[in-house]
Structure formats: structure tokens, C-alpha cells
Amino acid sequence: MANVCVIDDQAMMRDSLKETLTGQDHKVCTFASSDEALTTIRQQSFDVVLSDLRLPGGMDGVGLLREMRRLGIDVPVVLMTAHASVETAVEAMKLGAFDYIQKPFHVDEIAILIERAVREREMLRENEVMRRTIEDMNSNRRLIGESPVMRPLMEKIQRVAQSSATVLVTGESGTGKELIARAIHAASPRADKTMLCVNCAALSPTLLESEMFGHEKGAYTGADKLRKGRFELADGGTLLLDEVSEIAPPLQAKLLRVLQEREFERVGSSVTRRLDVRVIATTHRDLRDWAAHAKFREDLYYRLSVLPIEVPPLRERREDIPLLLDHLAEAICKREGKERPRFTTETVALLSDYAWPGNVRELQNLCERVCVLEAGREVTPEIVRPLMAGPLKTATMPAESVSYRDGQILSDAERDLILQTLDRFGGHREKTARALGIGLRTLGLKIKKWREQGIFERDKREMAAAC
Numbered sequence: 001m002a003n004v005c006v007i008d009d010q011a012m013m014r015d016s017l018k019e020t021l022t023g024q025d026h027k028v029c030t031f032a033s034s035d036e037a038l039t040t041i042r043q044q045s046f047d048v049v050l051s052d053l054r055l056p057g058g059m060d061g062v063g064l065l066r067e068m069r070r071l072g073i074d075v076p077v078v079l080m081t082a083h084a085s086v087e088t089a090v091e092a093m094k095l096g097a098f099d100y101i102q103k104p105f106h107v108d109e110i111a112i113l114i115e116r117a118v119r120e121r122e123m124l125r126e127n128e129v130m131r132r133t134i135e136d137m138n139s140n141r142r143l144i145g146e147s148p149v150m151r152p153l154m155e156k157i158q159r160v161a162q163s164s165a166t167v168l169v170t171g172e173s174g175t176g177k178e179l180i181a182r183a184i185h186a187a188s189p190r191a192d193k194t195m196l197c198v199n200c201a202a203l204s205p206t207l208l209e210s211e212m213f214g215h216e217k218g219a220y221t222g223a224d225k226l227r228k229g230r231f232e233l234a235d236g237g238t239l240l241l242d243e244v245s246e247i248a249p250p251l252q253a254k255l256l257r258v259l260q261e262r263e264f265e266r267v268g269s270s271v272t273r274r275l276d277v278r279v280i281a282t283t284h285r286d287l288r289d290w291a292a293h294a295k296f297r298e299d300l301y302y303r304l305s306v307l308p309i310e311v312p313p314l315r316e317r318r319e320d321i322p323l324l325l326d327h328l329a330e331a332i333c334k335r336e337g338k339e340r341p342r343f344t345t346e347t348v349a350l351l352s353d354y355a356w357p358g359n360v361r362e363l364q365n366l367c368e369r370v371c372v373l374e375a376g377r378e379v380t381p382e383i384v385r386p387l388m389a390g391p392l393k394t395a396t397m398p399a400e401s402v403s404y405r406d407g408q409i410l411s412d413a414e415r416d417l418i419l420q421t422l423d424r425f426g427g428h429r430e431k432t433a434r435a436l437g438i439g440l441r442t443l444g445l446k447i448k449k450w451r452e453q454g455i456f457e458r459d460k461r462e463m464a465a466a467c
Contacts, residue, residue, distance in 0.1 A: 002047040002118045006030045007037045007064070008080070009056050017050065020107040026114065033057045034064040041068065046075050048098075048117045050110070053081035065095050074124075076117035080105070143176075143183055144327050147317040153180075153309070160307050161187035166259060168244075168304045169282045171311030174361030177282040178242060180311055185238040190278055193237030196230045201246040209251055210267050213258075219268025231264055235275045244281035244304065245296060256300045279304075314356040314363065321352045324360065328367040339376035350381045354388060357434045415450065418443070 004026050006017050014030040021028045029044075031037035034055045041049065049068070053061040061079045068075065076098035092100055098117050101109060143154060160167055161184045169177045178197070185195045198211055206220070214229030230239055241247075247255065258264045263274050281304045290296040314321070325343060333340045343351075356362055366387050370379055418436065425431040433443040 001025045001027065002114060003027045003045065004029070004114060005037060005041060005046040005049045005051075007032075007034060007049070007051040007055065007061075009033065009052065009054075013052070016107070017110065020111065021114065024111055024114075034059040034061070038064060038067060041073060041075070042071065047121060048114055049075050049077045050114070051077060051079055053079050053092075062092055062095065065092065065097055069096060076121055078110075078113050078117060143179060144323050145317060145320040146323065147319040149312045149317050150320060153311070156309060157183050158187055160184055160309065162189070163307065164278050165306040166278075166304055167280045167307045167309060168287070169280065169309045169311060170287070171284065172313045172359055173284045174359035175311040175313055176360050177284075177311055178240065180309060181238075181240045181280040181282060184280060185240075185278075188238070188278065190237050194234050195238040195240065196234040197240040197242055198230050199242045201243040205248040205251055208247065209254070212251075213254070213264050213266055215267035216269045219266070223268070226266075229264075229266065231258065231275055231277055232266075232273065234277050236277075238278045238280060241279060241281040243283055245283040245285040245287055245290060249297070252297045252300050256297065256303055259300075259303045314359045318352050321363070322348050324363060325351065325367060328364055329371055332368050332371040333375070336372060336375075338371060341370055341374045341377055341379045343379045344381070347379050347381050347384055351384065355435070357436065362434070415446075418446065 004021055006014055006021075006028055008014050008017070008030075009032050011032075014032070018028045018030050029040065029046075031040070034051070035057050037049075037051070038059075049064075051061045051064055055061060055064070059067065061077075061081070065077050065079070068077065077096075078099050078101060079092050079097050080101050080103055082103040098120070099113055101113065143150075143157075145151075145154070157180065167181070167184060169180050171177050182195065185191060198208070200208060203211055210219075210223075210227065210229065212229050212231055214227050214232055215223050217223060217226045241255075254264075258275075259279060262276065263272050265272055285296075287296055287301045287305070291298040291301040325348065329340050329343075351363070351366075358365070366384065369387055370384065374383060418432070421432045421435055422429070425435070429443055429447075430440055433440045436443070
């Protein structure tokens with residue numbers, strides 16, 4: 001049901017339209033002049049204005065449309081006339097008229113126009129809500145930092161953004177690599193174009209190829225219709241390849257060709273398509289090392305790292321922790337509709353002195369728990385300590401806490417470090433993994449391998465004897 005405003009100086013036309021539209025469950029207000037209608041339009045919300053072009057008084061249909069736009073009344077306007085001309089139609093459309101219909105017309109034509117106008121207005125409303133939501137999200141996810149390592153990073157982002165060259169963003173997990181990529185896009189000449197993301201670690205090679213390049217109908221079992229890939233959908237904009245190091249070797253070759261030639265084929269197609277996409281890739285791996293050990297194509301590494309950006313871990317920018325804490329608390333409490341907690345000076349000092357193996361993501365998780373559980377309260381060190389990975393008091397592990405043997409090789413040193421960290425946390429694997437900055441699964445696999453080799457238990461006995 002729509003709220004429709006009908007303006008026509010002929011009573012028979014007004015009555016006919018009112019009867020027809022009311023019968024279709026629309027609410028209708030009728031007026032004989034534009035001046036009379038405009039007074040109500042300024043006070044009441046309409047979904048569609050249906051106006052005759054020639055109206056008595058000083059304002060015709062085009063004049064009414066012009067005045068509505070001047071007043072900021074953005075309602076679809078359909079103009080009706082028995083005296084159509086190309087010039088009038090062009091002027092009306094330039095002013096933003098939704099459509100233009102010539103009398104006499106069938107009532108069904110008007111009904112269809114009303115339906116289209118209402119549907120388009122709803123879409124515009126939804127788009128506006130989405131735009132504001134995205135703007136709010138972006139404002140809450142902007143880059144925060146004034147530390148010595150962040151200032152040059154932000155300056156580099158601005159310089160890199162002006163280029164169309166491929167960017168490789170590296171850094172530990174949780175440092176905000178995707179946020180850096182989005183900041184580059186937002187500062188680039190492509191900011192008004194699409195930015196899409198592909199999580200390269202989340203899909204199998206077959207699905208990832210289809211996701212990136214699309215496929216033709218029947219290209220493989222289950223491909224029941226044509227699908228455009230992310231490269232094609234992001235044409236003219238930016239494509240983010242998140243965790244690009246996880247792409248399988250066969251697909252690496254195809255990606256290399258796309259970056260070199262700026263062309264591709266959908267899966268199951270022989271038609272070559274050209275594209276203009278700015279590629280930004282992220283990884284927590286050392287791709288140079290991976291390329292040196294044949295785990296990643298060396299030529300693809302050089303093609304991706306035309307403009308490299310390394311994101312520093314949070315422990316190297318501790319000066320930013322109070323700023324990040326304030327920003328995160330503000331955003332989380334606004335989203336949750338809760339009163340902000342009050343972090344004491346001692347709590348901020350404790351958080352600033354912590355190693356943050358999970359980087360900004362770990363800080364965000366901690367802040368979210370505090371904002372939900374301690375809304376409006378004072379947050380003391382006793383509250384946040386249990387939420388941290390372990391009882392580390394400083395952002396760096398004291399050298400004397402880890403002992404090394406003369407002539408010790410790197411693999412042995414790694415094993416000793418893991419064993420000593422496990423012992424410090426009483427065998428708690430999750431806390432150990434977080435403190436070391438490695439995944440829980442990675443830690444489990446290492447321990448399993450050492451147990452199978454009989455090394456793990458032997459080293460534990462040796463360490464116990466040394467103590």
C-alpha cells in the first residue's frame with residue numbers, strides 16, 4: 001500500500017484515479033492545484049506524487065517538481081499530460097521526474113507506474129540505510145595510531161593509494177592487514193568503485209578458482225548456471241586476496257597470468273576477457289622465504305609485492321594501545337547500547353605493557369568482553385588479568401626466562417622455548433599458543449611430532465633434571 005498524492009484540475013480525472021488506486025489498497029489524497037498540493041506535501045509524507053503537467057495558478061507540473069527538489073522533498077513524481085512534447089519531457093526527466101505518461105491512458109498503466117515508483121523508493125531507502133551502516137562501520141574501523149611506527153605507515157598508505165600497482169600487505173595475524181587494504185582502496189581514485197574480498201584460505205582449490213574467475217554453466221558437476229567471479233565483479237575497482245599464500249600451485253599460475261596480462265577466462269570457457277582491477281594481497285607468511293623454499297611461486301611473489309607494506313605488531317606500537325582501547329570501547333558500547341566502562345590508569349598501564357600475541361584482534365576481543373560484562377563500571381587490573389593469555393607483565397619476554405645451550409640449532413631452540421612456555425602455563429596449550437603467537441593446531445602438531453619421535457618426553461625429563 002502506498003500513500004499517493006494526485007494533482008489534476010479536472011475533477012473527473014481526480015475521482016477516476018482515486019477510485020482506481022483506492023481499489024488497489026492505496027491511500028489517495030487529491031488536489032486541484034499545485035499550490036494547494038505543495039502545502040500538504042511539505043507537511044505529510046507521500047510515496048508517489050501523480051501530477052498533471054498543466055495546472056492552474058502560477059506553478060505547473062514541472063514547476064512543482066522543481067520546487068519539491070529545491071525543498072529537498074525526494075518523492076517520485078509522475079507527470080501526466082495530454083500535450084506531450086520532447087522538450088517538456090526532457091526538462092522533466094532532467095529535474096528527476098520518475099516517469100512521464102501521456103493522456104489518455106489506461107488505468108492499469110498508472111497502477112504499474114505507482115508500483116514501480118514505490119519499489120524504487122524502497123530500494124533507495126534501503127540503499128541509504130546500507131550506505132549509512134557502511135559509513136558507520138568504516139568510521140569504527142578506521143586506522144588508529146600516533147606511534148612512531150604508525151605515522152610513516154599512514155603516509156605510505158596515502159602514497160601507495162594513488163597507484164594502480166599490486167600491493168602486498170604482510171604482518172602477523174590480528175594486526176589489521178585487511179583494514180590497511182581497505183584504507184588503501186578508500187584513499188585511491190577507485191574509492192567510488194567496488195572493493196571485493198576473497199578469503200583464499202577458506203575454500204578448496206576448485207571452489208576458489210570458481211570464486212575468483214567465475215564459471216560457465218555446466219563447467220563442472222553442480223555448475224547449473226553461469227557465475228561471474230570476483231575479478232569480473234570487481235572490474236574497475238579493487239580486489240582483496242586475503243591470505244594469498246594459501247592458494248594452490250596450479251591456481252598460482254593462473255593468478256600470475258591475470259596480474260601480468262590483465263585478462264582471464266571463466267572456468268569452462270575459452271573466451272578471454274579483459275579487466276581493470278587493482279589487486280591487494282595479504283598474508284601472515286614470509287612469502288620471500290616461502291618462495292626460496294619452493295612453497296610459493298617466486299615470479300608470483302615478485303608480481304604481488306610491487307608495493308610491499310608491512311604492518312607492525314601491537315607490541316611494537318604500545319603507545320597506541322590507550323587510543324585503540326578508547327576507540328574500541330566507544331564503538332562496541334555504541335553498537336551494544338551500553339554505558340562505557342571506566343579503565344583505571346593502572347589497567348591501561350597493564351594493557352600497554354602486555355605482549356599481545358594476538359595483536360589488535362586480541363585487544364578487541366578483550367575490550368568486547370569488558371564492555372559487555374563491566375558496562376558502566378570501573379575496570380581494574382584484577383578484572384582484565386584473567387582475560388589475558390597469561391601472567392606476562394611486560395611486552396617482551398625476559399631473556400633470562402629462556403635458556404639456550406651452546407651450539408644449539410634453531411629447531412632445538414624452538415622446542416626448548418615451547419617446552420618452557422608450556423611449563424610456565426602449567427601445560428595449558430591454548431595460553432601457550434597465544435603467548436608464542438602461533439596457532440593452537442600448529443602447537444598440537446609440533447608436540448605430536450616430538451612425541452612420536454620420543455624427543456618431547458626426553459627433553460621434559462632433561463629440563464626437570466636441570467631445575
